[in-house]
Amino acid sequence: MCRTIAELDAQLTGCRACPRLVAWREQVAHDRRAAFRDENYWGKPVPGLGPDDARVLIVGLAPAAHGGNRTGRMFTGDRAGDVLIACMYAAGLTNQPTSTHPGDGLRLINSRLTAPVHCAPPDNKPTPGERDNCRHWLTTELALLSPTLRSIVVLGGWGWQALLPALAESGWAIPKPKPHFTHAAHYELAPTHPDRAPLHLFGSYHPSQQNTFTGRLTPDMLTRVLRDAATTAGPEPRTN
Secondary structure, eight states, X not given: OOSXXXXXXXXXXXXXXXXXXXXXXXXXXXXXXXXXXXXXXXXXXXXXXXXXXXXXXXXXXXXXXXXXXXXXXXXXXXXXXXXXXXXXXXXXXXXXXXXXXXXXXXXXXXXXXXXXXXXXXXXXXXXXXXXXXXHHHHHHHHHHHTTTOOEEEEESHHHHHHHHHHHHHHTBOOOSSOOOOOTTOEEEEOBSSTTOXXXXXXXXXXXXXXXXXXXXXXXXXXXXXXXXXXXXXXXXXXXX
16 A cells, blocks of 8 residues: 555666566566666566656557666656657646656656556567556556546557556546547546546557657647647646
């Protein structure tokens, strides 16, 4: 039971629930890519990134083997992260357009990054069992963020399908038929708990190299979705 986001992030990094993922993340950290052979890889589950009162949550898939699994920070050190952080900056959700390593000065504004699976998987493909093993971290994160959370942007169809049951377990109604993933999809989910607010669910293609190199997803396309989510979430409430 985690009572705060900080406690959640700390506990998550010690998880060893999925033998295949543990073996892979540690093998990658030991073998390393030639370009990073002088670096010490993180090689553990990668926690979410961002404040505990975020109004916008951005949900990916899983850490990249030589990105988050190397740097220990979500969407940091790989090309998908480069695209995402630049677009978040354009949408007013970060203080700078780059994310290269912990300590680089990056600060998320009114937003948080997370993933349904927190360990780097072989071929970027978690199994259904690994996804389900990791779900309790996501449901806990959603519950802890619920006082301020108003919008979620899901990057890719895999993350979309992984998120829906977590939302249902965390206090929001999933309509039938289920919300369909498309780029720029937007649904409003009604709360099922009295202490939840309505939640806006947005979809975007994942900023993977395959999508960005082929032009299926452009920076402008992703930025528009992020701006819509930020606008819908509203400004951070002022405190006296």
